[in-house]
Amino acid sequence: MAGRTFSSGVTPDRRLARLVVEQPGKRKITLQELDAAEIDALIGSLVAARAEMQPPVPDQRQVGEIQFLLAYQWSGIGMRANGKRPLAIRHPGLGWFGLLMPDEDAARLAAWATGPMIDDTPKGNA
Template sequence: MSIELVNEYGQHAVCVKVGGQVVLLDTPDVDGLIEELSKLRAHMQPAVPEQPLRSHQYVLEIDPCWYTERNPLFDGTVVFLRHTGLGWAGFAIPTESGHRLKAALCAHEAAAQRDAHVFTQALPN
């Protein structure tokens, strides 16, 4: 199997070759394929690890767009994060888990502020 980005008549497309078969996918087709593959992957074994693997180099999205909303049918917050390649992903975070997430983010921020303070104190005048 091979997958490559091509410029078909001025617009980008993805060319997928499997065996002797070739298919050209435009942007909506790629978005639909990613969404359908993610649904199928959710039911496959082995499952996606519950913790990030330290040995894997993940693609990081720097300063992603995000959106939150309350859902009256769910006790918690719905958070959407935008990845430029994967699209929007929604997460329904229960209230208690949201409190733990907030505490973890605040702890990271406090540590960054302490580190910055120690760094500026160590600079020569």
């Protein structure tokens, strides 16, 4: 429903999360405090539901909608299989998610990551 806002926070001991739903003209609803495992399960459930919803997540990046992380981890997992390379990326809030990258995409990613950096910062009139 339009107009609802969602917020969250952690308890002082950082062991539980509180989820809050607010709708204009109605009282604030604080959902049960959830532990880390319950939050992980909720995130997984929400991600699965979003994948089934319309409209779908856009195929193209939307300018300004990506939040870049400075703290991340990644790992190649196992061996290449059926022309695909498994890659796992750790997001500090979402956890680990995996990609099966076709060899061609992996090669393009490697070329981009090891190639020269292009400064595409807009230049002002000096």
